[in-house]
Amino acid sequence: MAVSGGPDSLAMLLLAHGSMPRTFEAATVDHGLRPEAAAEAAHVAQICAEMGVPHQIFRVNVAAGNVQDEARNARYAALAAWATDRNLAAIATAHHAEDQAETMVMRLNRGSGLSGLTGIRQQTIVPGSHIPLLRPLLGWRRQELAEVVEGAGIAPVHDPSNLDMRFDRVKMRQHLARAEWIDPLALAASARHLADAEDALAWAVTQEWGRCVRQEGATWRYSPAAPRAIRLRVVTQILEQMGGNPRGSAVARLVDALESGEGGPLAGALARVDNQDWVFVPEPGRTQR
Numbered sequence: 001m002a003v004s005g006g007p008d009s010l011a012m013l014l015l016a017h018g019s020m021p022r023t024f025e026a027a028t029v030d031h032g033l034r035p036e037a038a039a040e041a042a043h044v045a046q047i048c049a050e051m052g053v054p055h056q057i058f059r060v061n062v063a064a065g066n067v068q069d070e071a072r073n074a075r076y077a078a079l080a081a082w083a084t085d086r087n088l089a090a091i092a093t094a095h096h097a098e099d100q101a102e103t104m105v106m107r108l109n110r111g112s113g114l115s116g117l118t119g120i121r122q123q124t125i126v127p128g129s130h131i132p133l134l135r136p137l138l139g140w141r142r143q144e145l146a147e148v149v150e151g152a153g154i155a156p157v158h159d160p161s162n163l164d165m166r167f168d169r170v171k172m173r174q175h176l177a178r179a180e181w182i183d184p185l186a187l188a189a190s191a192r193h194l195a196d197a198e199d200a201l202a203w204a205v206t207q208e209w210g211r212c213v214r215q216e217g218a219t220w221r222y223s224p225a226a227p228r229a230i231r232l233r234v235v236t237q238i239l240e241q242m243g244g245n246p247r248g249s250a251v252a253r254l255v256d257a258l259e260s261g262e263g264g265p266l267a268g269a270l271a272r273v274d275n276q277d278w279v280f281v282p283e284p285g286r287t288q289r
Ligand SMILES: Nc1ncnc2c1ncn2[C@@H]1O[C@H](COP(=O)(O)OP(=O)(O)OP(=O)(O)O)[C@@H](O)[C@H]1O
Pocket: 002, 003, 004, 008, 009, 027, 028, 029, 030, 031, 068, 072, 075, 092, 093, 094, 095, 099
């Protein structure tokens, strides 16, 4: 499990130790971004040693750019390598109901589609790997987790970036903390319903793909039969197969054009309508991956 030393992940450590001792290991990633981080990682190592939980510290380099994104990428890469090395079945992180609520409201506020509104998934894959990623605490409130740690008499570390109002998530956290009428567990329940709908859609896409998509050399032919949400995903998948990486809004515009009998270029492909079919060929001068 991924234990930063904050109250959430220390609670996960304590809860797991109480219910399934000796079946898990812990790791802490030091992003090298704060001078105190090494001591915080050592603090987690000591707690784990007292509990008899195997623990490792990974120091990673964070690339320039969006520091939070880069830190997350480096962290997940280190955790995935650790899981492979130690032959671990999965990685668990301590995301809880408030994390889910913040994610949901931020994405609603950005006009996210279904996929984004599934929020933090209870079970997914560590990005860029095949390692399962579990979030067992989405049904827990932040305060409940803090009480678990306090009850054990352990001092958690507090990352000052969690109070840095330059980050959208921190602002959202503070807004939601004041909005007592918002029930994070209800938002988390909605995220689960949407995740079910997302899984159903993914299944429907494989059906549509199997029945309605054909590859003829470098040309892809799609005879759309399913509703728009599925068409959008099938077209995205075709463009990806052709080596592109299109934005969702651009795919939506292309699908609108194809539905009205027109076509156009997108992500290295040219799309046009041929009878009832949508045909995709590589744009002249572009080589396929
Ligand atoms: N430095 C770290 N070392 C180990 N695990 C960590 C570290 N930082 C975060 N985690 C794990 O990730 C969980 C989520 O942390 P946080 O909310 O800070 O991440 P985030 O940057 O928002 O990333 P995410 O995209 O995973 O939500 C923590 O509860 C913990 O399990």
